[in-house]
Amino acid sequence: MWILKKVLAMLLLMNITVKFTEISTFYSLNLNNKNxxxxxxxxxxxxxxxxxxxxxxxxxxxxxxxxxxxxxxxxxxxxxxxxxxxxxxxxxxxxxxxxxxxxxxxxxxxxxxxxxxxxxxxxxxxxxxxxxxxxxxxxxxxxxxxxxNSDLAGTVQGKILVNLWNSNKSSLDKNNDNTLQYVLLHGQAKDPVTIDRTKYAISTISNSGINTEQLALVNANWLKSLSKDSIESLFLRYDGRIEAIISNNDAMAIGAVEALQKYGYNKGEKSKNIAIVGIDGLPEAKSLIDKGFMAGTVIQDxxxxxxxxxxxxxxxxxxxxxxxxxxxxxxxxxxxxxxxxxxxxxx
CATH class of the missing domain: 3.40.50.2300 (Response regulator)
Known part of the structure; x- marks a missing residue:
């Protein structure tokens, strides 16, 4: 009987210890979640x-x-x-x-x-x-x-091309018609960022006195892959008429660079270069700019x-x-x- 009582006491003590541990853990977890x-x-x-x-x-x-x-x-x-x-x-x-x-x-x-x-x-x-x-x-x-503030992002992007036109017009206006022919790489169609970046980039260029002609607008949905495929096709369709590519973000701009490089463009040779501008300031875009393969980007930290x-x-x-x-x-x-x-x- 004494042994049975001792066993029961030990079991009771173990149960109390387990319960105490569970309660302590519960309160500990609640405290962590609260903090x-x-x-x-x-x-x-x-x-x-x-x-x-x-x-x-x-x-x-x-x-x-x-x-x-x-x-x-x-x-x-x-x-x-x-x-x-x-x-x-x-x-x-x-x-x-x-x-x-x-x-x-x-x-x-x-x-x-x-x-x-x-x-x-x-x-x-x-x-x-x-x-x-x-x-x-x-x-x-x-x-x-x-x-x-996509208005400002678009404005800064537009100014990159305005400054390039004013400082080295021949690098852009390759056909000497006093008009900038461009392709626009669009983000998501109804995204307010897409709308404002596009509007203010183009209006900044136009308001500076530069004539513009949009050759194509590509809904590339912010994606490098869609941009690359589209520019590969458009390059052949327009046969040297594209003078600039204005991209709503860097990912699509990088896709455009890769597409042009397939045809030997944007590899450093000035006579075979199309000005490409993006927005975001991605490290890969900065590297392409340093090499002369992209014209510029807008840093968005x-x-x-x-x-x-x-x-x-x-x-x-x-x-x-x-x-x-x-x-x-x-x-x-x-x-x-x-x-x-x-x-x-x-x-």
Whole structure:
């Protein structure tokens, strides 16, 4: 009997110890979750610029390892996939969503807002059309919208070609008709960034007094591969008439370089060169510019965007105004990313 009582006592002690450990672990996990802000980052695609943005956010996490944790989701430029991902994120233990969407239409953005609102989950959107923001922003006070100043990016890009025309016109106007014949490589058709970069790049050139003629507009959807295939075809179609290629981003500009190099162009020989300008300031684009294979790019530092994403998001998590303790400007309901757009050309 004494032995049985001893065994029962030991079992009881073990059970109490296990329960105590479980409770301690539970409270420990809750404490960690409480102290750490779990942030879901949904990017429309891991293209070169978005990959750089991811690296910049990871650097912020490294500096705040005891405060935040980013989890990244690749939207693969697939609307259905992004919708499923948003739904999954809203059901899990996240405190904030940072979202760059494949579909920025009013209905899609509205659906996402209603989804996260039901979970009281803050969200920060990137590059939504101001007309859409005007309609959907009233639905949820924990949704914020940030937008790149694409007007300025397009203007700086246009100035690169204006300066090249004014300093070395013969390098551009190869047929001596006093008109710049160009091909435009377009991002996503309804993306406000695409629209503004295009509008201001072309208007800057035209307003400087240079005559322009658009030979073709290619909807390459920000993609290097689509750009490369399109320029290979257009080069043959226009048989030497293309004098410049204006690209909404560097990835498409790099694709254009590779396409032209297939025909022996843009390899360093001045007589066989077409001026190509991009936007982003990607390292690969800078290297091509240094070699004389591209005319220039506009630097758009992903670190700046990462900081805005993070600062605005954390303000929402802490129930503050999205621009609390910042110097960000708000235009038409959107927080403007303060990129210090600078040209990058061969020195």
């Amino acid at each position: 750490t802000t779990n942030i879901a980052v949904l990017l429309y695609k891991f293209d070169p610029f978005m990959s750089s943005l991811k690296q910049s956010l990871e650097a912020i996490q490294k500096d705040n390892s005891d405060k935040i944790k980013f989890t990244f989701f690749d939207g693969k430029n697939n609307i259905a996939l992004q919708n499923e991902t948003i739904d999954s994120i809203s059901k899990n233990d996240f405190d904030l969503i940072l979202a760059n969407l494949a579909d920025t239409s009013e209905n899609f953005v509205e659906d996402i807002i209603f989804n996260v609102r039901s979970k009281n989950l803050p969200i920060v959107f990137l590059d939504i059309d101001p007309k859409v923001v005007y309609k959907v922003s009233k639905y949820y006070d924990k949704a914020a919208f940030i937008l790149a 992903p670190k700046v965007l990462a900081e805005v994403f993070y600062n605005v998001g954390m303000n929402l998590v802490n129930n503050l105004s999205p621009i609390e303790n910042t110097n960000y400007n708000v235009v038409d309901g959107e927080i403007i990313v303060p990129f210090p757009y600078e040209e990058y050309i061969k020195k």
